[in-house]
Amino acid sequence: MSVEQQFLDYVKSINHYIQTLQLLYWDARTKLPKKGQEERSNVIGTVSQQIHHLTTSDELKHLLEGVQKDETVSDVTKRSAILVQKKYDEFTKIPAEEYKEYIMLSSRSELAWEQAKESNDFESFKPYLEKIVAYKKKTIEYLGYEGHPYNCLLDDFEPGMTVEKLDVIFEQLKEVLIPLIQDVVQADRQPDANVLFHHFPKAEQEKLSHAFLETIGYDFEAGRLDETVHPFATGINRNDVRVTTKYNETDFRVALLGTIHEGGHALYEQNIGEHLIGTPASAASSFGIHESQSLFMEKFVGQNEGFWKTNYPVLKKYAGGSFDDVSFDDFYFALNEAKPSFIRIEADELTYCLHVILRYELEKALFSNEIQVEELPTKWNEKMEEYFGIVPNTDSEGVLQDVHWPSGMFGYFPSYALGYIYAAQLKQQLVHDIPDFEERIQNGDIKAITAWMTMNVHEHGAMKEPREIIYDATGEDVNAEPLLSYLKDKYTKLYHL
Amino acid sequence: MSVEQQFLDYVKSINHYIQTLQLLYWDARTKLPKKGQEERSNVIGTVSQQIHHLTTSDELKHLLEGVQKDETVSDVTKRSAILVQKKYDEFTKIPAEEYKEYIMLSSRSELAWEQAKESNDFESFKPYLEKIVAYKKKTIEYLGYEGHPYNCLLDDFEPGMTVEKLDVIFEQLKEVLIPLIQDVVQADRQPDANVLFHHFPKAEQEKLSHAFLETIGYDFEAGRLDETVHPFATGINRNDVRVTTKYNETDFRVALLGTIHEGGHALYEQNIGEHLIGTPASAASSFGIHESQSLFMEKFVGQNEGFWKTNYPVLKKYAGGSFDDVSFDDFYFALNEAKPSFIRIEADELTYCLHVILRYELEKALFSNEIQVEELPTKWNEKMEEYFGIVPNTDSEGVLQDVHWPSGMFGYFPSYALGYIYAAQLKQQLVHDIPDFEERIQNGDIKAITAWMTMNVHEHGAMKEPREIIYDATGEDVNAEPLLSYLKDKYTKLYHL
Known part of the structure; x- marks a missing residue:
């Protein structure tokens, strides 16, 4: 052989x-x-x-x-x-013994974090986080890096991405988003989110989630939809890609938009080239590229106005009459409400990236020894004030909210914002190549759109680095401009700025 | 260390x-x-x-x-x-190469069997079966044996069991069962099985299956119930023991009695001693002992008259009125109908053991070179005539019906009959130790019964050989008498013999 x-x-x-x-x-x-x-x-x-x-x-x-x-x-x-x-x-x-100790440490750290979050007690969690950060600093030395030490952590999630590139991109986002969010906050026209919180039976949400997955091209012969506490999608292999969701009977967005988001991840995994099966290339190119696929589906399809023009009547039918007194305009405005908030995973598309940037800046400062673990709560709150004009009342809804640090996943957060940026870049190119994009979304005719995404992203699996994917698809490197003009356009219109 | x-x-x-x-x-x-x-x-x-x-x-x-x-x-x-x-x-x-070849052979053989069964074509399957039997004969030589070569195969499923012992037990069964079945066939009083085939919605069957599992003491915090095509129970470990079932809306027995049967298997696995977890002793003592637990629950609980006195009204409610015109006596008689039939897995408790004995005798003759694979269909039909007075019209409902031979599981069948025999022995002792057995079953108060079974069977896992389990629990070796007197009693009464 x-x-x-x-x-x-x-x-x-x-x-x-x-x-x-x-x-x-x-x-x-x-x-x-x-x-x-x-x-x-x-x-x-x-x-x-x-x-x-x-x-x-x-x-x-x-x-x-x-x-x-x-x-x-x-x-x-x-x-x-x-x-x-x-x-x-x-x-x-990394010495095997140290790695093994770290695995046990991170599992203890997650437990300590759960308790600390519940009782709003950063102090009790601090020693664990200090050990995790110390271990990560050691691994950076073992693994080596060029430029900023944080580059070593970034490389795990977004190969080729660096602090030097991110700083430029994130400054550009802050420059536009911080004032835009303030304009939205001060706008006269404001949505009434309450119009969304009507009763919607779980069994019917399940059926509609199923139907939405089929609409976006998810293949149920190579997957399934189940219930869970923290929704995720998992690609066991391209022929077995499972989506999970959860149902909230007074907030349909959790299941419906959540399922479309996870469905976007799943489409990626289902369409990885068949010839790659069984190899390490049969995986996503990076976390950021993966997130670009879920966000593309969630934001540019699942929150698209045309999509809801067609699907709001459908939703009304599934909900059994409880939305009958809500007009389309009120519904759509509420669905796209933007406002400063404390919790990243509940944030809207306008504010989301700033949550990520806040975390990125703190991580970067930790690993260049500019700040210490004990300063995190104060620094967190200062940045919340600076970016959103609000300060959390407790660390539980501040520095303690995410599982990433307790699990040692430093370097992960930037991928979420990069996912948005990539998604907007891909969408801009896609609209160029398929000019009747909006019409197709409204008609539920997503085939050509998914085919474009498969050809440009999905089928390559990990055969390409993330920057190659984006460059080959759009002719450009990572670039925040398409995201920023999308957000400016959309929120100027919605809030009559 | x-x-x-x-x-x-x-x-x-x-x-x-x-x-x-x-x-x-x-x-x-x-x-x-x-x-x-x-x-x-x-x-x-x-x-x-x-x-x-x-x-x-x-x-x-x-x-x-x-x-x-x-x-x-x-x-x-x-x-x-x-x-x-x-x-x-x-x-x-067994040389690793030969074993590997055999694994591939048996998977091809199963596919060939599926097709042969569908098209009633024993000839097309014969070459596979011949190779499987040849391989098994070789492994018998590799592994060695005492007495009959078939003892080597038996030992895989029922450690310590031999042809010498089985021949005695099975002759005893034949002597009683063959004439008893003929008496039942010729009895004037006969049940009307049609009273069972009333519509029973799947969702309600599911709820009742759930309730029955709880009644027999199955712990849903260490298990779950799912749907499948060929029901089974699987003990991943004692804290994760899963039951599966299937639903037939015009024959509730498939799900309800099936679930109680698999539930009996599951109770065994859930109650294996906690100190055995992670060791090879954290398993059943043998296939026969495992089957004794499922059959005990299915037959002595799930087909018990008192059980249905309490649960028939419950079933009626769940079925939503479709059994309202069926009397308890007609229902219970139909549920316990006994008659010769072709298919083992659909056979009733009176005829079941003869199906097993037929297979045992053919397997034994194959491995002592008294018959060849090509003679199996003829020999099969001769024995059907001899034991039941009926002959299948096709090999599909005869020699081709079971997956065991195509998969090479020779030596497995006797465990099914041993399971019946053990179950009746255990029940006899249990009634001696807990004299109000019948009353407890009727009241749904199964706790003490399950506790007895746990103490005498479940908790030992594979710490004891099957004959030790039976001897320590009952003071006797394997003995068909309790099963035979149970069957004689029950069917004499039911059919007014």
Whole structure:
């Protein structure tokens, strides 16, 4: 058997364990009985260790050397070797003992955070966060970096992205968004969000969620929709991509917009090239590109005016009459309400990026030693005041709100804002290529749109770096301008600014 | 770390992969989207190979030697070593290449069987079955045996059981059952099964199945109930034991009696001693003992007259009035109808064992070279005539009906009849220890009954061999008498013989 084939077989078996892990997690979050949770953690531990073991073995090292010096191997093999080498380096540069201790630390840290958030007690969580940050600082030294040390963390989520690039982009966003939000706050015309909070039976929301997923092109023969507490989508492989949602009978947005968002993630995974299956290239290019797909669907389809012109009557029917006294204009304005708020995951599209930038700036300052963990609550509140003009009453709705820091996911947040930026860039190009975009959305004829996205994004999986995806699709590097003009246009019109 | 601890850690990791495999199978049979099936087989293959690899390693061999010569190890460790040694021997005595070929053969064989069954074409399936039987004969030589070669196959499902013992027991069953069935056939009083086939909405059957599971003591915090095509129960671990069922809106027995049957399996798994978790002793003692638990619940609880005196009115309510014109006596008689039939899995409790004995006799004759694969259809039909007085019109409802032979599970069938025999032995002792058994069943007060079964069967897991379980619980070896007197009594009364 050729070295290339041996390598591909080897990475396929790693991929099989990753698929297994995805199923173990999906099941834990949707189906697992309560008493089974503790033992499930042990099983997940064993499978994770096996992935770590296979990714750091001498056998893999030799196979990597073999395929890297063989110039006849396929492009998929070449790219797979690059992706696996990165994981190999990451896992082998960090001493196994320290990594294992960190895994246990982060699981204790998450528990401590849950309690701290519940009792609004940052002090009790502080020692955990200090240890997590200290570990992360050590790994930055192990792994190495160019420029700012935070670049090392960014690279895990958004390969190729740097502080140097982000600072420029985020300053541009702040310059436009901070005053625009103040204009919206002070506008005379304001929506009445209460028109949205009418009773909508769960069973009917479920049916409509199903129908919306079909509208955007989600394939139910290669997926399913289940209920959970914190919705997510998981791509076990391109033929088994599962969406989850939750239902709130007095706020349909949670399920309906949530399902469209997760459906966007799922479309990406379902359309990754079939020839990549079983290789490390059969994955998203980055977290930011993944988020661009969910946000494209949620914002540019699921909050599109034409989409609701067609679907508001449908929603009214499913809701069984409880929206009959709400006009389309009131409904659509309320659905697009923008205002400063404390909680990132509940934020609207106008304010969302500032929540992300706030976190980015604090993370960057932590890892360049400009601030210490203990200063986070104060710094958080100062930035809330500066960007939104509001200050949270408690740390629970401030610095303690997200799970990312307790879990050690520093470097993740920027991907959310990059997802918005990429989505707007892709949409601008898409409208150029498919000029009747708005008409198609209104008619529920999304096929050509999804096909464009598949050709330009989905099918490449991780064969391209994020910046290649965006450049090849739009002819430009990452660029905040399309997002900013979309937001300016939309909110100027909506609020009669 | 002590050798004992190393050994326990090692077997725990094997156990984690087994749990993973159980989840992969459960998901494949209940939730997996259609297009995901092919890739799932590959993932299952990788995890199965890992279990095989861990069970045949030199590391395990050394650990086994270590704990076997250390007399200070715990009873659980001692027993675990015996159970693992058995698997180690089995896997290492059969050349890995031959085993791998066989795995592929049996999967092709199952596909060929499906087609053959559909088109009633034994000839097309014969070559596969011949290869399967040839492989099994070879493994018998590799593994060795005492007495009859079939004993080697039996030992896989019912450790310690032999042809010599089974022949005696099964002759005893035939002697009583064949004439008893003929008496029932010729009785004047006959039930009208049509009274059962009234419409019963699926959603209501689901609720009642749920309620019945709770009645028999199934813990929904350590389990769940889902829909599938071929119902089963699976114990991922004692805290995660899942029941599946299917619903037929014109035959409620499929779901309700099926759920109680699978619930009996599940109760066993949920009550295996907590201290055994993660060891190979955290499993059933044998297939026969497992079946004794499902049959005990299905037959001695779920078809008990007192149970239905209480639950028939409940069923009537759930069915929404469609049983209102059916009297209790007609209902109960129909529910316990006995008559010769072709299909084992649809057979009633009176005729069931003869279906099993027929298969046992054919398997035994195959492996002692008294008959050849090509003679199976003829021999099958001869025995049907002899035992039931009926002959199937097609091989599809004869020799081709079961998946066991296509999958190579020779030696499995006797466990089904042993399950009946054990169940009746256990019931006889239980009634002796809890004399108000019938009253408790009627009152839905099953706690003490389940507790007795847990103390005598469930909690021991695989710490005891099946014959020890039965002997320790009843003071007797396997004995068909309690089953025979139960059947004689019940059917004499029901049919006024």
